[in-house]
Amino acid sequence: MDISNVKFLSLDELKNALENIPFEAPLVIISQSAEKRWNLSDTLRKVTSSRPGARRVDDPRPNPTLRDIAGRLSTPLRPDGIVAIGGGSAIDLGKALNALRHLESPSAGDILQAMKARDYAKALPLIAVPSTSGTGSEVTGWATVWDDENHQKFSVDSPDLVPARAWIVPELTHGSPLRLTLATGLDAVSHASEAYWAMATDRLSQNLSLAALRLLTRYLPQALSDLSAPKPRHGLAEGSLLAGLSFSRTRTTACHSISYPLTSLFGLEHGFAAALTLGQVAEINSRHVDLTEFLEVFAPHGGVQAWLDRTSEPFLPLRLSSFGISGGDVDGVASKASTQGRMDNNPVALDLEAIRQILSNVL
Numbered sequence: 589m590d591i592s593n594v595k596f597l598s599l600d601e602l603k604n605a606l607e608n609i610p611f612e613a614p615l616v617i618i619s620q621s622a623e624k625r626w627n628l629s630d631t632l633r634k635v636t637s638s639r640p641g642a643r644r645v646d647d648p649r650p651n652p653t654l655r656d657i658a659g660r661l662s663t664p665l666r667p668d669g670i671v672a673i674g675g676g677s678a679i680d681l682g683k684a685l686n687a688l689r690h691l692e693s694p695s696a697g698d699i700l701q702a703m704k705a706r707d708y709a710k711a712l713p714l715i716a717v718p719s720t721s722g723t724g725s726e727v728t729g730w731a732t733v734w735d736d737e738n739h740q741k742f743s744v745d746s747p748d749l750v751p752a753r754a755w756i757v758p759e760l761t762h763g764s765p766l767r768l769t770l771a772t773g774l775d776a777v778s779h780a781s782e783a784y785w786a787m788a789t790d791r792l793s794q795n796l797s798l799a800a801l802r803l804l805t806r807y808l809p810q811a812l813s814d815l816s817a818p819k820p821r822h823g824l825a826e827g828s829l830l831a832g833l834s835f836s837r838t839r840t841t842a843c844h845s846i847s848y849p850l851t852s853l854f855g856l857e858h859g860f861a862a863a864l865t866l867g868q869v870a871e872i873n874s875r876h877v878d879l880t881e882f883l884e885v886f887a888p889h890g891g892v893q894a895w896l897d898r899t900s901e902p903f904l905p906l907r908l909s910s911f912g913i914s915g916g917d918v919d920g921v922a923s924k925a926s927t928q929g930r931m932d933n934n935p936v937a938l939d940l941e942a943i944r945q946i947l948s949n950v951l
């Protein structure tokens with residue numbers, strides 16, 4: 589991501605920027621409930637009424653699926669730019685439609701085939717406006733698409749899919765519900781942590797990671813204790829962006845790799861699924877690579893696991909049992925936990941037995 593294209597905006601500045609987007613026929617993705625919550629109806633009306641080619645997707649669903657993408661391409665899309673306002677799922681939907689919009693009335697199978705072959709349309713400029721502080725999707729070039737029938741996770745993934753602009757509007761996160769704030773905040777903590785120790789890391793990525801973690805460890809507990817306080821929300825928005833920038837350079841590692849079957853098999857929110865194993869993986873990695881500066885961020889809180897526990901426990905203990913997962917499920921999760929490009933990006937090789945052990949320790 590070219591960071592000159594990342595801007596922090598107030599809600600009023602966002603409205604003004606939206607009215608002046610440089611597209612004739614934008615595809616605007618924003619849910620009806622989000623439009624109402626942020627009072628954007630007048631703005632969106634102005635955007636579409638002055639641009640006859642504008643189209644709207646007003647029902648983006650959590651975790652876009654193959655069938656979801658196929659359904660949305662059943663009539664041809666001919667935008668000249670995309671605006672995605674919402675959580676990671678809305679932005680991921682924008683990226684997936686950007687990459688696959690050349691397919692005509694595709695089936696779910698056609699979508700999967702194109703993703704596997706990386707058969708993408710020429711990317712259009714996408715403006716990403718995240719409404720949660722966590723996924724980092726506004727600064728990365730990949731998006732997750734789920735196969736809900738076969739419980740698998742796939743991606744579109746190309747440097748061309750990095751949003752042309754990321755507009756960060758902390759006001760959109762004010763008053764976000766507790767569970768969403770916790771899950772997305774933990775996702776950002778996982779991104780920054782995994783960027784720090786990834787095989788693909790470097791000093792710039794590590795410095796971005798440390799800056800992110802200092803903000804996130806401080807402001808996530810504050811945001812959770814007062815959901816409407818603005819200052820912690822701004823801190824989380826900044827921390828989440830820095831985490832996104834750090835892992836956009838490195839990608840993720842073992843924690844995210846293990847998270848995918850937890851989400852596809854048991855429906856865990858992505859952030860919980862990623863953070864569940866963070867303390868365990870940090871502990872294993874710290875025995876083999878130098879994590880001194882990373883651990884120093886968590887030291888005042890008693891360590892990584894202690895911070896995770898103290899932050900999550902009053903609301904939801906960060907354990908598999910909180911999500912109805914028991915010892916009998918461990919083998920099934922472990923057998924699907926090694927995603928290429930994620931697990932092999934962890935600085936310590938984790939075999940099936942090591943993954944089983946990690947999961948058993950967080951039951």
Ligand SMILES: [Zn+2]
Pocket residue numbers: 723775778779844858862
């Ligand atoms: Zn994530």
